[in-house]
Amino acid sequence: MFSRFKLDPFLLLLFATLAFATFLPAKGDAAIGFDWLTNAGIVLLFFLHGAKLSRSAVVAGLGAWHLHLMVLATTFVIFPLLGLGITTALGPWLNPAIVAGFLFLCIVPSTVQSSIAMTAMAHGNVSAAVCSASLSNVLGIVFTPVLAAILLNGGSADSSFFLDALVKIGGTLLLPFIVGHLMRPVIGSFIDRHKTLVGRTDRGVILLVVYTAFSAAVVEGLWSRFDIGDLATILLLDAVLLAIVLMLSRLMARLTRQPHEDEAVLVFCGSKKSLASGVPIAGAMFEPAQVGVMVLPLMLYHQMQLIVCAALAQAYARRYAATLENKRETLHA
Template sequence: MLSRFKLDPFLLLLIATLGFATLLPARGEAAIWFDRLTDAGIILLFFLHGAKLSRSAVIAGLGAWQLHLMVLATTFILFPLIGIGITSALGSWLNPAIVGGFLFLCIVPSTVQSSIAMTAMAHGNVPAAVCSASLSNVLGIVLTPVLAAFLLNGGSADSSFFLDALIKIGSTLLLPFLAGHLMRPLLGGFVDRHKMLVGRTDRSVILLVVYTAFSAAVVEGLWSRFALSDLVVILLLDGFLLGTVLIFTCMLARLTHQKHEDEAVLVFCGSKKSLASGVPIAGALFPPAQVGLMVLPLMLFHQMQLIVCAALAQAYARRFAASEETERETVNA
């Protein structure tokens, strides 16, 4: 029972990074160098994301276009609508910093690695999961800044915010991603053979961004504006958000008569939010002192979704095995 709820080691590293940033934040000239190093790390991260994207796997899963539309609608329409509803209903009782971070959580793209892993564990349609998750991340490079321009600027698109975000996202995320994908014929073999190295690079860049962001936030007085009760509120909001989306995707799959394999894709790709993409996007969109507050709800949601979806994937696997056994008994009879 306890092993099922074992904490992700990466979460422990994130917590350690937060503690280090609180005790020894980067200041002055060091902060400037960390900002530059962070930008370089984000560029490398998205270059590798582009090089990892397998065109053949995406093409193999493109046939399930209706499924992909439902996943994208869940990620970029349902999540933001729930976020708007919750923050509108509770806005007067919530710390404004929580509101911004919670809305940002709702507009980031889906995960890639864990969505595919959970779908595979549940005996789902893995090629479709690869296609849905990859498409979500590619579109998220553009859609997340667009949604941020509307949702995080008083409900109206601030043209200067949007233009600045588009320029920075284009130069820091989109161009490196496209360059990496175009170079996949040259680098694809290396990337595929060294998945562990690439994964460690991903996580190292995220830790760097988190340290830089929280250093700036601590210097600006983060913990004087943020109480322990705020963390409890974030956990409750994240739990409600995840539960609502999981119920919705399960119901939508049943209403649209999805096969078991495709239902798993909708549930596990549609319910997740990407820490690997969300943290760098926040770093590109917001000032360093604001990034820490923006990504905190996403960091907590990330661990929560891993725990809950791992248990749910096991339930799907058991249901699939039971269905297979029933079919075999029917054939034998």
């Protein structure tokens, strides 16, 4: 069933966690304990991200610097501008909490695993995808709080907000990431042999962050501020955003005459937003009661991008196969 409808089982776990937090939120001492546990989980998560990053794969893709610049421009320039334009145009009719969450969605880095998987499925440049997605995540540790300081504070940079967020992210995300990467020569083989265990740890930490965040948000009256109409609005905004970014990334690839392999990297790395990085970054930047509201648009966008990009990757694969067949026929002729 999951395969046929392209449903991500992890998304079902996320919504089950959200429901659990709605009916049995952590309160009092339990909330404090979950908060400490969540911070420890985030540190572990980014330590593992650093340890997983293969220097050889990154070095292999570094030559396509022009491609990486276009991916980064899509992730950290085009996305925020689109988010700002959409929310400015529709602001009077939108719940302010939706606006904040939607803008946060627009400033988080690209995914790693699914971007690489979709690029491979489309017969794209996998080494460049590894480099682009990894670079996006590393730079996102700094770019996301910078953009948050600008976009989430009325269009003007708030130095105190930025410095506070940078200190939190530096200690909780960047430092563990660097330590993990420096330890890769020691633990890299273990990490590579136990990718399934590492993946489960990733998802377990995200579920923990989501439960802690939504528990705090529910206690603060989350569902008195959101209704079905708000959720439908978020889905519509996410769909419009994804459609525009996919169109612009393909147009950028065609205008710059990228080959099929590099076009796939630009489309699939440029259009993605990372739940694995976005949720911990939100957890490090905002108060627990705010995090649930901030990541809701990202959670819905995550599933939408998987469905749409999986279908698009298959279309790219068919086009690639047809191109190869035409070349064979031309050579035989």
